[in-house]
Amino acid sequence: MELNLQNLSVGLDTIWVLLAAALVFFMEAGFAALEAGFVRSKNTLNIIMKVLMDCALGLLAYWAIGFGLMYGQSNGWFGRSGFFLQGDFSFLGLNIPVSVFWLFQAAFAVAVATIVSGAVAERMKFSAYLIFSAVATGLIYPLAAGWVWNSNGWLHNLGMLDFAGSAAVHAVGGWASLAAAMVLGPRLGKYGKDGTINAIPGHNIPLAALGGFILWFGWFGFNAGSTLSALHKDIGLIALNTNLAAAAGGTMGCLYTMFRFGKADVSMAINGALAGLVAITAGCAYLEPAAAVAVGLIAGLLVVEAIGLFDRLRIDDPVGAIAVHGVGGSFGTLAVGLLAKDGGLFYGGGWHLFQVQLIGLLAVSVFAFAATYLLFRLLAATIGIRVSAEEELEGLDIAEHGFQAYNELVNGSFSTAALPSVLAESWVEKVETN
Incomplete structure (x- = not known):
């Protein structure tokens, strides 16, 4: 009887973690849709290709090197x-x-690289991005996350609490995004010589919203799946806190932009919900539901202010990755030190846990920023990281992939601009023959 119960426990846990892994991996579809919607149509295929290669190349890098660095002895x-x-x-x-x-x-590892893909959208060489993606999934993320989650990691031994990765995943990806954007520089026309900030609207906000919904859905696997057990006593609380924080972040993103700008900003509502999800990821198992709502509300406000701040600093981030993941992840990590039911400052635990959280946050953030900054500088000095001005104006879909995302009718016929030259010639020849 005991053996059968043990087999049942293993089976249930295995099925649950497999399902959660699928949910987290499906978040890549959310990232692809979100980022594609937030960029211009001429760069749609390029951003989707980056996310696809995060999955393909990134999984291989994590299999070969990353997992051992992160969870090996x-x-x-x-x-x-x-x-x-x-x-x-x-x-x-x-x-x-x-x-x-x-x-x-x-699935967590590839998400880190994909966070950066949005911040470098519309002007980075695809070949250079592939190198970054492999290094991020095989080296940068595994080292930082291993400090937090390996049972012998130095931050784990210090007592850092990061249940599903506000620091280990999101702060790492967010501050790596900052380093990448700083080295890469802004898109052409984003900032005027007189200091003006020029909006470059995304071409498909409904697609971005769909991506946001997919990410929200996948986050139940991200957070609740981190129990690694279908029988975990707090699995319901984790899912509840995740949902409440997202709802609060989206609400704040909507209401705050209505109050400050007079209009409800759709992109800020989307990013507000995502910031709430990012922020609650560290404390989803440690906070009460009311605290999760507070975390989401503050994260939703912070992301609006942070996006504006980085623009004023002339750091161009087309999708708001630095604000959502860097700022949101940092806030969520520190919020555990304040609001954790066991050890949080506001629950009578004193400053100790907050200090541990701060040390851990600084360690992984500084490492991720420095490693990415050095890698991008090295790539810039060797193969180059930025497409030419002509290629940027033309769009990376054509310049890097020879295709465009949307094949429009021109005078009743499909435009051959969407096709590589060889295929275009074949198409014209076929039409003339017929």
């Missing part, structure tokens, strides 16, 4: 076993197969 700073998913993983104490654990963790 560690000296506190990096893992030294488990590369290519080989070796004994019994020391992890999992109740699920390591292959299932890897699938879940790999």
Whole structure:
């Protein structure tokens, strides 16, 4: 009887984590739709291709190197076993197969690279981005996250609480985005010589909204799946807190822009909901529902102000990734030190947990920023990171991929501008023959 109950527990946990892994991986579709909607139509395929290659190339990099650095037997700073998913993983104490654990963790890894893809949209060389994506998933993210989540990681041993990754995933991706955007520079025409900030609207806000909804949906796997168990006592609380924080962030994004600008800004409402999700990710298992609402409300306000601030600093981020993930993730990490039911300052726990959270946040953020900054400087000095002005004006879809996203009718016929030259010639020849 005991053996059967154990098998049932393993089976339930395995199915749950597989489902959660699928939900988190499906978030990449959300990222693709969100970022495609927030950029101009001439760069749609390019941003989708970046997200696709985060999944393809990023998964291979995490399999080969990243997982071992993150969850291998560690000296506190990096893992030294488990590369290519080989070796004994019994020391992890999992109740699920390591292959299932890897699938879940790999979905997190590719999300970090994809956060950066939005911040560098519309002007970065595709070849240089591929190198960044591989390094981010295979090295930068695994090292930082391993400090937090490896059972021997130095921040884990310090007592840092980051249940599903406000710091380990989102702050890492957000502050890496800041470094990338700083080195890359703004899009042509974004900032005038007189200091003016020129809006460059996304071409399909409904598509961006769909991406936001998909991300919200996938976040139930992101947070509740981090229990790694279908039988976890707090799984319902985690899902509830996740939903409430998103709702509060979206509400604040809407109402605050109505109050400040006189109009409800759709993009700010979307990013407000995402900021709420990012911020609650660290504390979803540690906070009461009312605290989750407070976290979401503050995150929704912060993201609006942060997007404006980075624009005033002339840091061009087409999708708001730095504000959503960097600022939202940082706030959410620190909020645990204030609002955690066990150890939070506002619950009588004193300053200790807040100090630990601050140390952990600074460690992973500074590392992610510095590593990305150095990598982008190295790439800029070698293969180059930015397309030419002519290519940027033409659009990266044609310049980098030879296709455009939308094949429009011209005088009753499909435009051949969407096709590579060889295919275009074949199309014209076929039409003339007929």
